Amino acid sequence: MPAGAVIEFHNISKRFGGVAAVNDLSFTVEPGRVTGFLGPNGAGKTTSLRILLGLVAASSGTATFGGVRYRDLPHPLAMVGAALEAASFHPGRSARDHLAVYTIAAGLPRTRVLEVLTQVGLAAHAAQRVGGYSLGMRQRLGLAYALLGDPGVLVLDEPINGLDPEGIRWIRGFLRDMAAEGRTVLVSSHLLSEVQQSVDDVVIIARGQLVHLGPLSSLDTDAAPQTIVDSPDRDALAAALTAAGITFSIGRTGLLAATPDPGLLGHLAFTAGVELSVLHRQKAGLEDSFLALVGGGHSL
């Protein structure tokens, strides 16, 4: 089984003229887990991944696989599989021919071609010209290329873009399987909801900078500003809230009080002699937390 390696971004910065595309970015990605690399369009994800793969030089900092830069890896295809752009295949050539060229160049057995095309569900289209492929099929072909060397690390830029619902279901399982085999899986997306069901960890960037890092569950914040509270005597409850200076609006399941602290409302109701029928914090969804972190004004 291929061993995953730790990916490390260490103080990576990249400027394009006056634009700071990536700004002092540091994080690590662990083997055996799927890590979502998230951020709105223009946040710097593609630039970071291109730096990691040695396609763009960083202005400063280092990005490595197991401590080694991509260009210094002895057998890059066998260690790192990357799929950055879905559309870069020559339209006149078949998937099989495309991959055959790479196997020859990398000294891999020709049998890998059909193996990886089967793995990504493209075996039946192996002889078809790529020009006739849908975006989803090109995405799968990109993955097939990434898998050629049976690498321990996968770096995938927006692999879910363009997939139909069946394709999305498939790739979620695929990412999980890859990580379960011990591989390191780094997958970028501008939509948390796209990868939410597949990722263990998230690295979130905005405007080139790290804004959040941790397990997916770390996004499930308790920072929701509202608590839902209700009473058989709603008027009395409303009066008690008003007297305590707590603003509220009337929601579907009760009063939405502007406090994150149910205990405070429980105490208030108790001292006012108001019976409560509902009392719970309104949980912010993961997507809400994500949007709050990246500054919801961006196009997502």
Ligand SMILES: Nc1ncnc2c1ncn2[C@@H]1O[C@H](COP(=O)(O)OP(=O)(O)OP(=O)(O)O)[C@@H](O)[C@H]1O
């Ligand atoms: N070659 C380049 N020359 C000049 N500016 C660039 C270049 N590549 C990226 N940028 C700028 O760097 C910033 C980050 O872009 P990048 O493509 O890395 O973001 P992203 O998070 O991958 O977004 P997207 O999902 O839209 O690709 C953007 O402001 C972009 O316009």
